Amino acid sequence: MARKIKTEKAKKKTFVKVVVILLVLVLLGVGGFFGYKHFFGEKKTAQENKVVDEIKEFEYTLRERDSKYFKSEYAELKKILTAKEIDRKAYATQLAKMFIIDLYTMNTKVNKYDIGGIQFVYPEKKEMHSQKVIDTIYQTMLDDTYGDRKQELPEVKEVKVISTEETKFKYNKQELDAYLVKMEISYVKDLKYDTQASVIVIRENFDKEATDNDKLCVADFQPTLNPKY
Numbered sequence: 001m002a003r004k005i006k007t008e009k010a011k012k013k014t015f016v017k018v019v020v021i022l023l024v025l026v027l028l029g030v031g032g033f034f035g036y037k038h039f040f041g042e043k044k045t046a047q048e049n050k051v052v053d054e055i056k057e058f059e060y061t062l063r064e065r066d067s068k069y070f071k072s073e074y075a076e077l078k079k080i081l082t083a084k085e086i087d088r089k090a091y092a093t094q095l096a097k098m099f100i101i102d103l104y105t106m107n108t109k110v111n112k113y114d115i116g117g118i119q120f121v122y123p124e125k126k127e128m129h130s131q132k133v134i135d136t137i138y139q140t141m142l143d144d145t146y147g148d149r150k151q152e153l154p155e156v157k158e159v160k161v162i163s164t165e166e167t168k169f170k171y172n173k174q175e176l177d178a179y180l181v182k183m184e185i186s187y188v189k190d191l192k193y194d195t196q197a198s199v200i201v202i203r204e205n206f207d208k209e210a211t212d213n214d215k216l217c218v219a220d221f222q223p224t225l226n227p228k229y
Contacts, residue, residue, distance in 0.1 A: 096181035096199035106153040112138035194223035
């Protein structure tokens with residue numbers, strides 16, 4: 001009887017050992033698989049977004065990922081800024097138009113921190129503007145660092161300028177000369193984003209004497225044709 005009990009105990013120990021060995025082998029196999037994937041598997045390469053053109057005097061750039069529509073409007077801006085005499089109203093209108101195109105063409109952006117149109121914004125307002133966009137328009141945008149984003153995002157098809165008028169804009173208790181540009185926005189596919197915009201454009205160096213070659217920038221925008229200023 002004692003011998004039988006010992007035999008059963010031995011069988012149980014052997015069974016336990018076999019189970020432990022199998023578990024160890026499984027864990028080693030899983031660890032080896034993921035280790036191989038980590039060290040020898042296909043490496044993801046972050047996408048680049050190189051500058052392909054620059055209007056140096058005004059510090060405006062064109063990048064690889066920019067949409068065809070933005071690229072065509074950039075060419076128009078370049079014509080305006082390289083003319084013998086710069087048409088200030090045309091400049092302000094084109095700047096506002098490109099700002100809106102780039103802001104709402106979200107499918108070309110790497111992530112929600114890649115703010116469209118930021119290069120056109122008045123320097124002291126860039127941080128506040130970026131945070132507002134991140135918290136609202138770009139809030140749900142997924143990352144596309146490696147080009148594997150599976151998310152439908154808007155692309156601007158056309159921006160129709162309704163009007164450009166000279167106006168006054170109050171900034172830091174100063175009343176500045178400005179342009180108010182009103183536009184309507186249409187998209188390649190309607191994903192229920194804003195279809196109207198009003199943009200305020202001012203001289204970047206408004207505290208200095210005005211010249212014909214002054215750089216302009218966006219001081220404010222509202223997604224409506226009836227802004228409150």
